[in-house]
Amino acid sequence: MDAMTFVLFGATGDLAKRKIYPALYNLYIDNKLPEGFSVFGLGRREISNEDFQASVRDSLHKFSRRLGIGDRLESFLSSFRYSALNVNNVEDYSTLLSAVQERENELKIPENRMFYLSVAPEYFGTIAQNINQSGLGTVKGWRRLIIEKPFGHDLESARALHESLEQSFAEEEIYRIDHYLGKPMVQNLEVLGFANPVLQALWTNRYIANVQITANELVGVEDRAGYFDTAGTIRDMFQNHMLQILMMVTMHLPKRSTPEEVRMKKRDIVASLRPIAKDEVINHVIRGQYSAGELNQSPVPGYLDENGIEAGSRNDTYVAAKVWIDTPFWSEVPFYIRTGKRTHEKSTRIVVEFKEPLKMSSDAEEEAAPNLLTIEINPMESITLQLNTKSAGSDGKLEPIHMHFSSNSKNAPEAYENLIHDAMLGDSTFFAHWDEVELSWKWIQPVLEAFKEDIIPLHLYPAGTNGPEAAHQLLAEDGNQWW
Numbered sequence: 001m002d003a004m005t006f007v008l009f010g011a012t013g014d015l016a017k018r019k020i021y022p023a024l025y026n027l028y029i030d031n032k033l034p035e036g037f038s039v040f041g042l043g044r045r046e047i048s049n050e051d052f053q054a055s056v057r058d059s060l061h062k063f064s065r066r067l068g069i070g071d072r073l074e075s076f077l078s079s080f081r082y083s084a085l086n087v088n089n090v091e092d093y094s095t096l097l098s099a100v101q102e103r104e105n106e107l108k109i110p111e112n113r114m115f116y117l118s119v120a121p122e123y124f125g126t127i128a129q130n131i132n133q134s135g136l137g138t139v140k141g142w143r144r145l146i147i148e149k150p151f152g153h154d155l156e157s158a159r160a161l162h163e164s165l166e167q168s169f170a171e172e173e174i175y176r177i178d179h180y181l182g183k184p185m186v187q188n189l190e191v192l193g194f195a196n197p198v199l200q201a202l203w204t205n206r207y208i209a210n211v212q213i214t215a216n217e218l219v220g221v222e223d224r225a226g227y228f229d230t231a232g233t234i235r236d237m238f239q240n241h242m243l244q245i246l247m248m249v250t251m252h253l254p255k256r257s258t259p260e261e262v263r264m265k266k267r268d269i270v271a272s273l274r275p276i277a278k279d280e281v282i283n284h285v286i287r288g289q290y291s292a293g294e295l296n297q298s299p300v301p302g303y304l305d306e307n308g309i310e311a312g313s314r315n316d317t318y319v320a321a322k323v324w325i326d327t328p329f330w331s332e333v334p335f336y337i338r339t340g341k342r343t344h345e346k347s348t349r350i351v352v353e354f355k356e357p358l359k360m361s362s363d364a365e366e367e368a369a370p371n372l373l374t375i376e377i378n379p380m381e382s383i384t385l386q387l388n389t390k391s392a393g394s395d396g397k398l399e400p401i402h403m404h405f406s407s408n409s410k411n412a413p414e415a416y417e418n419l420i421h422d423a424m425l426g427d428s429t430f431f432a433h434w435d436e437v438e439l440s441w442k443w444i445q446p447v448l449e450a451f452k453e454d455i456i457p458l459h460l461y462p463a464g465t466n467g468p469e470a471a472h473q474l475l476a477e478d479g480n481q482w483w
């Protein structure tokens with residue numbers, strides 16, 4: 001891997017402390033950082049290098065699961081420098097440029113610069129522009145820009161953001177983080193397809209009855225009311241993470257592919273999503289909001305009673321939808337997608353339900369359970385195939401059995417580790433490319449409008465339950481059920 005300077009905007013923020021520093025540290029102790037590696041943390045506040053290193057040390061103590069391994073923390077921290085910078089002030093970038101160049105010379109490393117924007121999205125365009133104007137982005141080596149979500153608030157704002165970024169950075173230099181694409185089981189979907197002919201052969205509408213994608217959460221709005229009450233689950237989870245999983249599970253790859261091939265396949269899927277007109281949203285999408293309920297036998301407040309939520313807010317904390325992909329592989333297969341906060345479980349999973357088995361014999365009225373392939377993504381990482389077999393007893397009835405594989409996820413790299421490492425290598429396979437981001441917003445725009453205009457019901461569900469009843473009806477009307 002190339003030696004580089006990692007320039008982190010928002011170095012004093014929550015995401016840096018909870019995710020980025022632990023990810024960098026884990027990469028360091030796994031010897032996955034390059035020889036010459038230097039970090040510049042940036043924020044408005046004035047702090048010394050020592051205080052910055054101390055705050056990184058604190059966040060590792062709090063958030064890293066691997067601090068006990070080895071005693072390399074201090075040498076890791078010695079790569080960290082801090083520079084005060086206001087993103088709107090071009091002179092601050094020039095000061096930073098001098099400091100970065102001095103460090104590059106000191107370490108004798110080439111001008112490879114990774115810019116990570118862990119700040120509010122309204123700054124993305126300005127930062128990209130100022131990086132260029134100040135000369136910080138003029139390099140003899142390579143430069144890359146990692147940006148956090150959310151990428152826009154709707155189709156129009158996403159396009160505006162893209163236009164402002166593309167004035168300063170080429171698409172190949174931009175790495176849009178969707179942390180679900182960094183989850184090992186989501187990355188595994190690419191391999192499951194091409195490495196298992198048995199699955200590859202079955203991966204079509206000929207054999208698959210429906211596909212279900214669930215991301216249930218225990219947590220509520222936490223302390224992010226300001227952001228969440230205007231975003232809702234539809235933008236926070238559905239437009240990005242859920243549609244990315246849908247793309248990953250449905251693209252057909254004949255072999256391990258280049259980032260460009262993956263990008264084209266994902267693009268084809270999202271371009272083939274059957275459009276839902278605004279007045280049709282009511283038939284395909286369920287919108288929910290949690291009311292007061294119970295979790296672990298303790299009462300929890302409803303959404304409207306959470307801190308910082310606007311009185312009478314009609315914001316969505318739950319979305320379920322029935323989606324169709326109009327391609328020869330997937331026509332006639334319903335994809336059911338649901339995600340919600342304050343449900344009864346933390347579980348992200350994909351369940352593929354295969355078509356009904358053939359009747360065993362003409363006179364047997366036996367009910368065979370469907371074959372199900374369940375891929376648990378989070379917090380469990382497992383793959384289970386449900387088959388039918390004869391029961392051991394004398395009656396010889398059918399009973400389901402489970403072939404189960406569970407990975408030892410304790411030591412598996414976390415999503416941010418995988419993604420930052422990939423970006424350092426210049427591998428954009430598991431990043432969201434503009435084409436698919438734009439098409440996702442385009443597809444979801446009528447749903448956003450239906451929510452905004454309040455023309456579909458907002459179903460309440462008590463916290464700690466399995467979502468609104470209407471989400472179950474959505475499948476029941478097709479003769480299906482959530483698994």
Ligand SMILES: NC(=O)C1=CN([C@@H]2O[C@H](COP(=O)(O)OP(=O)(O)OC[C@H]3O[C@@H](n4cnc5c(N)ncnc54)[C@H](OP(=O)(O)O)[C@@H]3O)[C@@H](O)[C@H]2O)C=CC1
Binds near residue numbers: 013
């Ligand atoms: N936190 C999370 O769990 C997640 C966050 N994200 C995204 O990551 C990004 C960062 O979020 P988060 O860390 O939570 O935000 P925080 O509010 O915790 O941190 C914001 C950071 O931006 C810096 N900052 C703010 N204004 C300026 C400015 N004018 N000039 C320079 N620096 C500035 C702050 O430093 P200072 O105050 O010193 O200026 C601080 O370091 C956002 O895009 C968010 O949507 C995405 C997924 C999850």
Ligand SMILES: O=C1O[C@H](COP(=O)(O)O)[C@@H](O)[C@H](O)[C@H]1O
Binds near residue numbers: 217219236237348378
């Ligand atoms: O991006 C987000 O994801 C989390 C859920 O992530 P997970 O890895 O725990 O499944 C969600 O809670 C948050 O609201 C959203 O912004």
